[in-house]
Amino acid sequence: MSEKFHENMPDPNTHLLNKITIGQKPVLFSVYWEIRLALYAGVLLFTTGAAILIYKNIDSIGHLVIITFIGLVAIVCWWYCLKNRQPFTFQKTIPTSILVDYLLLLAALLTVSFIGYLQYQFHLFGQTEKLATAIPMIILFTAAYRFDHIGILSLAITNLGIFLGINVTPTSLLKSYQFNDELIIYTGVLLGLVLQLIAWLSIKKDLKNHFAFTYQNFGVNVFFISCLAAIFHFHFYLFWLLLLTSAAYFLFVKTVKESSFYFLLIIMLYAYVALSFTVINLVLKIDDSFSVGIMYFSFLYFITSAIGVIFLLIHFNKKLKHYDNL
Amino acid sequence: MIIYNKKWLVNKRIQIRALLAFKIGVISKEEKENILQSYPVGFFSSNFFIRIGFGLLTFIIILFTSGFLGLLGSTFSNNFSALLLVTGIFCYIGLEVMVGKQHHYCSGVDDILLYASILFVVNGLCFNSSFQYNWPNSVNALLYFIVTLMASLRFLDRLTTIGAYVSLFAFLFFCFLQLGTVAKIAMPFVMIFLSVIAYFFSTVAGKNEQLLHYFDCISVVKILSLITFYAAGNYFIVRELSDSMFQLHLKPSDGIIFGWFFWVWTLAVPILYVANGIIKKQRYFIHVGILLFAVSIATIRFYHQVLPVEVALLLGGSTLIAIGYGLLKYLKSPKNNFTVLQVSSDKNFTNIEALIAVSVATTQKMPTQHTTEFSGGSSGGAGASGTY
Numbered sequence: 261m262s263e264k265f266h267e268n269m270p271d272p273n274t275h276l277l278n279k280i281t282i283g284q285k286p287v288l289f290s291v292y293w294e295i296r297l298a299l300y301a302g303v304l305l306f307t308t309g310a311a312i313l314i315y316k317n318i319d320s321i322g323h324l325v326i327i328t329f330i331g332l333v334a335i336v337c338w339w340y341c342l343k344n345r346q347p348f349t350f351q352k353t354i355p356t357s358i359l360v361d362y363l364l365l366l367a368a369l370l371t372v373s374f375i376g377y378l379q380y381q382f383h384l385f386g387q388t389e390k391l392a393t394a395i396p397m398i399i400l401f402t403a404a405y406r407f408d409h410i411g412i413l414s415l416a417i418t419n420l421g422i423f424l425g426i427n428v429t430p431t432s433l434l435k436s437y438q439f440n441d442e443l444i445i446y447t448g449v450l451l452g453l454v455l456q457l458i459a460w461l462s463i464k465k466d467l468k469n470h471f472a473f474t475y476q477n478f479g480v481n482v483f484f485i486s487c488l489a490a491i492f493h494f495h496f497y498l499f500w501l502l503l504l505t506s507a508a509y510f511l512f513v514k515t516v517k518e519s520s521f522y523f524l525l526i527i528m529l530y531a532y533v534a535l536s537f538t539v540i541n542l543v544l545k546i547d548d549s550f551s552v553g554i555m556y557f558s559f560l561y562f563i564t565s566a567i568g569v570i571f572l573l574i575h576f577n578k579k580l581k582h583y584d585n586l
Numbered sequence: 587m588i589i590y591n592k593k594w595l596v597n598k599r600i601q602i603r604a605l606l607a608f609k610i611g612v613i614s615k616e617e618k619e620n621i622l623q624s625y626p627v628g629f630f631s632s633n634f635f636i637r638i639g640f641g642l643l644t645f646i647i648i649l650f651t652s653g654f655l656g657l658l659g660s661t662f663s664n665n666f667s668a669l670l671l672v673t674g675i676f677c678y679i680g681l682e683v684m685v686g687k688q689h690h691y692c693s694g695v696d697d698i699l700l701y702a703s704i705l706f707v708v709n710g711l712c713f714n715s716s717f718q719y720n721w722p723n724s725v726n727a728l729l730y731f732i733v734t735l736m737a738s739l740r741f742l743d744r745l746t747t748i749g750a751y752v753s754l755f756a757f758l759f760f761c762f763l764q765l766g767t768v769a770k771i772a773m774p775f776v777m778i779f780l781s782v783i784a785y786f787f788s789t790v791a792g793k794n795e796q797l798l799h800y801f802d803c804i805s806v807v808k809i810l811s812l813i814t815f816y817a818a819g820n821y822f823i824v825r826e827l828s829d830s831m832f833q834l835h836l837k838p839s840d841g842i843i844f845g846w847f848f849w850v851w852t853l854a855v856p857i858l859y860v861a862n863g864i865i866k867k868q869r870y871f872i873h874v875g876i877l878l879f880a881v882s883i884a885t886i887r888f889y890h891q892v893l894p895v896e897v898a899l900l901l902g903g904s905t906l907i908a909i910g911y912g913l914l915k916y917l918k919s920p921k922n923n924f925t926v927l928q929v930s931s932d933k934n935f936t937n938i939e940a941l942i943a944v945s946v947a948t949t950q951k952m953p954t955q956h957t958t959e960f961s962g963g964s965s966g967g968a969g970a971s972g973t974y
């Protein structure tokens with residue numbers, strides 16, 4: 261392809277073009293990502309298999325053997341990770357090998373299944389679920405900070421949500437319609453705010469700076485989804501609408517300053533959903549006969565508002581491009 | 587033919603290379619800036635996340651525009667295919683304006699407009715108002731092929747290329763069906779033969795500098811040809827497709843003609859792909875081979891439940907972890923130019939230094955690289971940075 265460049269452009273930059281084309285001849289063939297993928301798929305398959313194995317044999321004679329086996333595998337993995345650990349700092353550390361990353365994930369997942377099984381079968385941590393969810397959570401948070409592992413941190417935050425009574429994995433947040441319970445809505449809003457606070461503190465105090473994104477990601481999503489749920493659920497939702505819009509505005513200004521495209525997008529989309537709900541809800545309050553006029557109005561509203569949001573995004577896309585970042 | 591500014595397309599390739607070269611430390615910052623300024627790109631492209639947002643919003647607009655049109659006239663509410671056609675034409679006009687005048691390029695708006703206009707127009711042509719096909723299957727496939735091919739030629743899109751490839755194969759499949767019993771038995775071999783033709787076509791075309799702008803689409807065709815080459819002889823596909831297409835009413839225990847051949851094919855082709863990829867150092871062969879190997883395992887499990895699913899999962903997981911561990915240990919120091927070191931990353935400077943040291947040491951005995959390595963790996967902006 262380098263010849264093509266030269267034919268087209270006989271210009272003073274030829275030597276530079278030469279440099280970038282020759283410089284990129286792949287001398288070495290790296291299988292780094294292939295190995296990562298193999299290990300990741302392996303961990304996922306293994307833990308799924310283990311979970312099915314426990315589930316299928318839960319009341320049979322072999323279950324003690326199985327559970328001992330899983331406990332042993334988890335202990336071996338923890339031991340390997342501890343043996344190959346880096347000294348602890350509050351900065352980002354580079355793991356000694358890729359293998360530690362994935363064995364840690366395997367160990368954490370197996371431990372969660374193991375504790376869950378012990379609770380189910382023997383009620384080891386009392387009759388309530390609180391302690392049984394708190395222990396894996398503590399283990400996961402400790403492991404995440406000790407071994408500096410963002411994947412484990414996500415697991416730990418998910419576990420924190422379960423401990424508080426809500427399921428915060430991104431897909432289940434959207435799928436399940438568990439927001440009819442008002443207590444869950446309040447918990448969700450509060451959890452979202454706390455997670456944002458932790459994200460802010462992580463950066464401010466320089467304690468695992470790179471964990472901030474994960475905290476903020478969970479925080480923003482949980483907060484906005486809980487607010488939206490409140491708007492859909494309560495009859496008088498003006499307070500929640502104001503809370504959502506003010507939070508969206510505050511975060512938006514912050515996001516533009518930090519030039520993060522991802523948060524810019526999700527904040528805008530959440531705000532857009534809230535706005536559209538309010539508009540359609542108000543229109544239906546005025547006239548709930550679903551007449552042709554109402555239909556025309558709502559269709560036109562969606563077309564024009566979506567075009568408006570696109571222009572807004574184009575504006576900010578150009579603005580943020582100057583400091584191209586994630 | 588191509589709607590985009592061709593000079594910008596070339597410049598974009600140069601810019602991607604320059605950024606990559608800067609990342610692995612081949613050129614200095616000034617040199618990078620120099621290249622970026624000498625080869626400007628005027629496209630409006632958006633960040634990955636903004637692209638998703640644009641896509642969603644464009645989808646909303648198209649959805650409500652079609653609804654709005656449906657409300658407007660009674661002709662549309664009675665004639666569904668006319669509504670589809672008109673919406674499709676609207677989308678296409680929007681696409682031409684956004685790409686031609688506003689210079690959108692992979693911004694999210696143009697992607698969704700392109701796919702929507704194709705789907706609306708083709709389905710408007712193929713369906714009548716009572717949701718039944720207007721034409722026989724072969725004509726439908728031909729219509730799909732013509733529209734997606736034209737779209738690929740004009741917008742250089744990879745997804746429409748996939749559509750064109752698949753619909754071309756469907757068209758040829760339905761045409762051969764007309765020829766009778768011998769054609770039915772020979773069908774897998776015909777499809778294998780066609781895949782071979784597609785592979786050689788893409789290999790030749792991928793070396794032609796005249797088709798520089800189509801290199802991404804051509805590498806898509808190449809990968810698809812590898813997949814159809816395997817799929818045409820996969821036991822599951824041959825058995826179930828012939829069962830449903832030719833009304834054979836097979837019982838679960840029944841075999842098919844040349845059954846042994848298709849079993850050998852199912853097992854051997856993925857392994858040969860991986861072996862070829864390792865020998866020739868072609869990444870897409872390795873990836874496609876591994877993917878198809880997983881498909882082969884699924885095929886075997888579909889007919890012979892040798893192990894309960896949880897044991898199979900545990901065994902498979904342990905094997906994968908063992909393979910990963912073994913490769914990590916084996917390739918700790920590069921062997922035969924394979925390495926576990928991460929190439930082209932700005933995060934791990936120690937790795938890069940080690941890498942450069944090793945590269946210098948091994949350059950002398952390196953055979954010349956295939957140019958296909960480039961076209962195979964550099965699938966668009968996002969693909970290019972990850973593969974080296």
